Amino acid sequence: MQRRNIVRTASGALLIAATAGGVLYGCASAPADRADGQRAEAMLKSSFKAHGQATLDRLDQDETQRLCSEYAGRALPQPVAERIEKANLATIRFPADGKLVGDWKSGEKIAQSGRGFQYSDDPTKPAGANCYACHQLSPQELSYGTIGPSLYQFGKRRGFTDETRRYAWQKIYNAQAFNACSNMPRFGHRHILTDAQIRDVVALLVDPASPVNR
Amino acid sequence: MPGMIRRIVAASAVVCVFAGVVADVFAQSTADEIAKYRDALQDGNPAELWEARGEEMWKTPRGPKHVAFASCDLGQGAGVVKGAYAQLPRYFADAGRVMDLETRLVWCMVNQQGYTHADATKTVFGNGSAKRSDLEALAAYVTSRSQGVKMNVPLDEPHVHDMYALGEKMFYYRGGTHDFACATCHGDDGKRIRLQDLPNLTKVEGAQKAYTTWPAYRVSQGELRTFQWRLNDCFRQQRFPELVFGSDASIALTAYLAGRANGAEYRGPAIKR
Secondary structure (H helix, E strand, C coil): CHHHHHHHHHHHHHHHHHHHHHHHHHHHCCHHHHHHHHHHHHHHHHHEECECCECHHHHCCCHHHHHHHHCCCCCCCHHHHHHHHHHHHCCCCCCCCCCCCCCHHHHHHHHHCCCCCCCCCCCCCCCCCCHHHCCCCCCCCCCCCCCCCCCCCHHHHHCCCHHHHHHHHHHHHCHHHCCCCCCCCCCCCCCCCCHHHHHHHHHHHHCCCCHHHC | CHHHHHHHHHHHHHHHHHHHCHHHHHHCCHHHHHHHHHHHHHCCCCHHHHHHHHHHHHHCCECCCCECHHHCECCCCECCCCCCHHHCCEEECCCCEEECHHHHHHHHHHHCCCCCHHHHCCCCCCECECECCHHHHHHHHHHHCCCCCECCCCCCCHHHHHHHHHHHHHHCCCECCCCECHHHHHCCCCCEECCEECCCCCCHHHHHHHHCCCCEEECCCCEEECHHHHHHHHHHHCCCCEECCCCHHHHHHHHHHHHHCCCCECCCCEEEC
């Protein structure tokens, strides 16, 4: 319950941060298109029912979701992309103790699990990140998806540096800080993963001992 | 009937063999092998059991008013089943609404056979032999009678056109905890989730291939699944709330995808993993 409240608060903060972008660039499309969008949104709200943890407020879009929906299927204008990335970069928090790298073995388990936030999932159990649904990581896992790029040898290719570790943390926390309208969930910003879980997934990517880098 | 049973047994055998050769499958081209597996399954599709049950229901007087579906107009005239699915969704003046097949079946059950809406929609999705859905069986029967017919959703009709446009908007609507839209998984060529190939539904060929193979018997679930189910379960995975059966959003998305499939031969009910 508490987690959902945090999500809402965090989304609200982003909404405020990105409002200027919405006012400036939201009018870029034709008025008829906008009206269709609003009707589609009204239709959505009358077409779903709350089910367990998946309550109707999940249909409410923050500014990033709204802009990414509006421009989907066509080129995102550069100023809109920059606004989205700036607003999302501002959401990123580093852990208080500064420790970015955890246990890659635990990270592998989190990467394998697709559980969490579906109405069919038990909300008392920790969520997974489901990385393998979209990315190749450890070469031992052959069942990986291709929606995102391969992350095999992520650390080895980028170098085992502080910069790589900070980038990995930020990318998992909020991928749209670097790539507006990325398909990747904003795991930290939307409180899908805890700081401890992000730390473990970072380890899977950057630990020289992780199968990803061997 | 024995022929059908024999084919189903054969299909089960294929599943077992498939499990046994998983290691080899990975050594070869996985996608090719999965395609072969799907082809092998087409020889014996248990969807025929749902079709047979649906046909019997279609022809038998039912409900408090003891009326058969002979009076149910799916768009081609009262009781006409042949080719009807290939021209759905469409606008029904008697209901004042664009309807897909499943919504129309419920409408006939309520308005002609005398069921309450609650009773007609009590079990929209079945659960194998544990819980059977009349709607799935009826959908299997009606769709099977459009096999080989080219999809021809009446997109020129203004109500249908309007729903198609709204469905397109909804296809790209990002929301929920994970920011997912339909387009997140179905907006690009040659992508997959884990090993499952994803159709690119923004392209005509992708929509045609996908839409014309629902309903489908799902081997992994032992159940025949309809297009309403397909949409419902996609939204569950999108982390959205639950899609209401027969809701405007479900019909708009169906109109969008069925309309994009226009021109392709309907091939369902199919069989999928």
